[in-house]
Amino acid sequence: MRAWRRVTALARKDLLLEWRGRDALVPAASFGLAVLVVLGLVWGGSPEAAPPVLWLALLLASVLAMGRSAEREDEEGTLEVLVLYPGSREDLFWGRWLALCVLLLALGAGLWAAQVLLFNAPTRNSTTLLLVGLLVAVGLSAVGTLLAALLQHVRAGRLLLPLLFLPTTVPVLLAGVRLTEAATSGTPAGPWWGVLAAFDLLFLLVGPGLFEVAVEG
Amino acid sequence: MQPLDPVTAEGLGRRFGAVVALEDVSFRVREGSCLLLTGPNGSGKTTLLRILATALRPTRGRAWVCGHDVVSEGHRVREVCAYLGASSGVYGGLTGLENLQLAADLCGRPRERVPELVERVGLQPAAHRLVSTYSLGMRRRLALARLFLQGPQVLLLDEPFVGLDSEGARLVRELVSSVKEQGGAVVLATHDRDRAGGLYDAVAELQAGQLVQGPGLVAAGRI
Secondary structure (H helix, E strand, O other): OHHHHHHHHHHHHHHHHHHHHOOOHHHHHHHHHHHHHHHHHHHOOOHHHHHHHHHHHHHHHHHHHHOHHHHHHHHHOOHHHHHOOOOOOHHHHHHHHHHHHHHHHHHHHHHHHHHHHHHOOOOOOHHHHHHHHHHHHHHHHHHHHHHHHHOOOOOOHHHHHHHHHHHHOHHHHHHHHHHHHHHHHOOOOOOHHHHHHHHHHHHHHHHHHHHHHHHOO | OOOOOOEEEEEEEEEEOOEEEEEEEEEEEOOOEEEEEEOOOOOOHHHHHHHHOOOOOOOEEEEEEOOEEOOOOHHHHHHHEEEEOOOOOOOOOOEHHHHHHHHHHHOOOOHHHHHHHHHHOOOHHHOOOEHHHOOHHHHHHHHHHHHHHHOOOEEEEEOOOOOOOHHHHHHHHHHHHHHHHOOOEEEEEOOOHHHHOOOOOEEEEEEOOEEEOOOOOOOOOOO
């Protein structure tokens, strides 16, 4: 109960700061939209191109939102205060992860709406697409939260974050694309649900423990 | 055997690469007392406080806070200990009230106490303003309110008087006194001995990472 109170308080704090500052979502959404438009021009805006373009745009745009919470803590010198509160330091991971999940879901919803307009993409099986979006957001947030903490005190950490984040999340990108294609065309999804779920589970299991090590003095 | 004193350090040391920040520091602070930690810049005061607060691991020696080892039982230490460092550690994008509500949620205290504490530290008129509009002294007062909220058994203060006016300094004194009266212990690092006057029961001086006793200094129950 106490852990839940801590996690929700931390997530609420991150979302409130984002709402007031708009320094992660707005740049990420603008960049994602730019990627959609550019790739739409390159591939001619055909509906078949919509799934890879959507998830690639989300992946690239999410890089901009990943480290913002950690950067804020750095700028304000608040991380030390956070880690010295009573309670498990793993709660800090879950709080950041939850806030990032909400941000990525909002970002994904916006980009999905844009690609429907730009690519005339089919919108059937929206429940399945929502579930894919949720699992993608969960996985990307777990990796992003962990990497941002690991690189927080590393010189040039902001440059290293995308270099580590993009290759690590390739399974999420592939699963997102294949599952979206399967949902919109009605073809079998193959092993991709399992791949996506396993990826999420792995990072949700190892993330909190490694995060705790990363924030220790 | 677990030490019974609220704060005990034995042979504590910390290196940052080749730099020795703290070397073989041993002392104890008894119940209901305050240890004043002095020494020039870079003498290891902040490093010592951060180790006791579990923000930093020692590279040698051991320390206990309320009988809990600061390395192996850090989570228990954090239950009983509060630390105020050089940074106030408050969010500029939140209001004063929101910062304290967050603190209440994180340390498991009732949110109902927050308005009373805002008033106690004299920030009531600015409670609904973003902290980014606060002065340094107001931020420090907010940080003090967080310590009042935590109500620790062991209080670790690093230059708590910086940026505070006389009313703010009175709040520091009130906080230290309340911890002492409840049988807790305080370690106070400051260069401002005038403002700390009457608060401390013993003085320990650090020089180049080592605990020394200068003339006229009272040992803080050295082991």
